Amino acid sequence: MSINLSNKSLSISPSSTLAIDAKFKSMKEKGIDVVGFGAGEPDFDTPKHIKEAAIKAIHEGFTKYTPASGMLKLKEAVCKKFKQDNGLDYKPSQIVISNGAKHSLVNAFMAICNPGDEVIIPAPFWVSYPEMVKLADGVPVIIPTTEENGFKFTIEQIENAVTPKTKAIVLNSPSNPTGMVYTAEELKKIAEFAVARNIYVISDEIYEKLVYDDTKHVSIASFGDDIKELTIVVNGVSKTYAMTGWRIGYTASNERIAKVMGNMQSHATSNPNSIAQVAAIAALEGPQDDIEVMKKAFQERRDYMVNRINSIDGLSCKKPEGAFYVMMNITKILNKEYYGRMITNSDEFADILLEKAKVALVPGSGFGAEGYVRWSYATSMENIVEGLNRVEKFIKNQL
Ligand code: PMP
Numbered sequence: 001m002s003i004n005l006s007n008k009s010l011s012i013s014p015s016s017t018l019a020i021d022a023k024f025k026s027m028k029e030k031g032i033d034v035v036g037f038g039a040g041e042p043d044f045d046t047p048k049h050i051k052e053a054a055i056k057a058i059h060e061g062f063t064k065y066t067p068a069s070g071m072l073k074l075k076e077a078v079c080k081k082f083k084q085d086n087g088l089d090y091k092p093s094q095i096v097i098s099n100g101a102k103h104s105l106v107n108a109f110m111a112i113c114n115p116g117d118e119v120i121i122p123a124p125f126w127v128s129y130p131e132m133v134k135l136a137d138g139v140p141v142i143i144p145t146t147e148e149n150g151f152k153f154t155i156e157q158i159e160n161a162v163t164p165k166t167k168a169i170v171l172n173s174p175s176n177p178t179g180m181v182y183t184a185e186e187l188k189k190i191a192e193f194a195v196a197r198n199i200y201v202i203s204d205e206i207y208e209k210l211v212y213d214d215t216k217h218v219s220i221a222s223f224g225d226d227i228k229e230l231t232i233v234v235n236g237v238s239k240t241y242a243m244t245g246w247r248i249g250y251t252a253s254n255e256r257i258a259k260v261m262g263n264m265q266s267h268a269t270s271n272p273n274s275i276a277q278v279a280a281i282a283a284l285e286g287p288q289d290d291i292e293v294m295k296k297a298f299q300e301r302r303d304y305m306v307n308r309i310n311s312i313d314g315l316s317c318k319k320p321e322g323a324f325y326v327m328m329n330i331t332k333i334l335n336k337e338y339y340g341r342m343i344t345n346s347d348e349f350a351d352i353l354l355e356k357a358k359v360a361l362v363p364g365s366g367f368g369a370e371g372y373v374r375w376s377y378a379t380s381m382e383n384i385v386e387g388l389n390r391v392e393k394f395i396k397n398q399l
């Protein structure tokens, strides 16, 4: 007889982005000619000077535990980054270095949520936020946004969602999955609202450097001391420096929050990998030219993808202003038959597309965005052209 598992563990769904990616990789290993647009991770290699710093650290024996919440030198580099990029003054004691921004986010929710506390999450959202809130015994409260509104929520909407149990709101600008970026004016209003209601803002700024055209990234924490006190800024090196596998993320918050996050981390994981921390210092303090190269490539791919999608009858998308994802609207092709099967939702679309066209996209359902599927353009132009050719043929029933 098996013993029951915890209700909490059973309530958590697996990450759909990682699930699609795993499916894509296993098909590829079997020799199937599949094109993947699942997990969003830069296809570029980690810049050489960063790798060299890590290799040097290994040779010099930098292979022991560091302080649980991260090395002082890395915290100082993070403080410098916040000052330079965001005009924010933080002390090293306000910084916690974690095993990826994913871990930083889990720490953040664990630090602020008591059982039953509500966390407002605007949809479409990155798949992990609601599950992370549940892990922290919080209750995710989803507020929908629309494509017509640029996938942005209004102050009225959060006003209506706030209850005495509201603890925080999640902001993710530039957004995964929509690529939406809040303007400084919009952020200022959200900041005023959060301060007036005394609610925390978890501001996930991991895509801050990946903004296109004239779009500017602004940190919500920069609108004065009150909002800075209430904000936990989350960032990391995964996307900016093509360092997804190194697992370094960080937070900036008030000292009280930083302290409890560090305490929890000291029991859960201890310090993030010592060598990866040295690599992160090289990333933050070294030359930044590689970011521009990646950004230029992402922008070209975005432009191509957006134009192609909007030229296919039945499909459409908005032009994203940042990150490296496109949300493709499939509502016009739903409830129609393709290859003898009725497609009624984004899961079925993604399923049959993978089966017939061998193209892996992530269904909108996991992002709280039924009627959409997500493309990642953090892959080669060659893959993008091939993927779109296949999707076009699929839609025209020509496969
Ligand atoms: N936030 C968002 C919005 C993301 O897309 C990702 C990518 N996985 C993360 C956080 C976490 O990144 P990482 O754990 O690799 O630092």
Ligand code: GLU
Pocket: 015, 017, 018, 038, 039, 040, 041, 126, 127, 128, 176
């Ligand atoms: N953030 C990326 C994505 O959304 C990587 C996968 C993940 O961690 O969910 O695809």
